[in-house]
Amino acid sequence: MDKNLFSLRMKAEEAEEDFNSLKKKTGEIPFAYEECQKAINRQKEIWERVLHYSKGTDSERQVYQKLDELEEKQRELTKVFSIADEEIEDELTDRKAVYEKAELLYEETRKEDSDENNV
Secondary structure, three states: OOHHHHHHHHHHHHHHHHHHHHHHHHOOHHHHHHHHHHHHHHHHHHHHHHHHHHOOOOOHHHHHHHHHHHHHHHHHHHHHHHHHHHHHHHHHHHHHHHHHHHHHHHHHHHHHHHHHHHO
């Protein structure tokens, strides 16, 4: 295997590794999102209990504000994860294209070298 062909093989393997690495990491995102949602829901449950005991007091309004803030935080989190998911899908598509192009270039070069050696 000549130097050029070896270099192309290494680039193809590196591109494949980059693609697979990102793909593996993206599998962990739903779990992170779920954990964030659970944490916010636990906070809301606590504040709802506080609300129950603060009915008719001056702090009732503050508890409602805190619950509203948590709702807003949950909406923002959903929006951020949605945007990130789209960007990651785009990046995966790009990395897969780079890998496929590198693999194709390697195969074409290998075939050309093989054809030249058979002549």
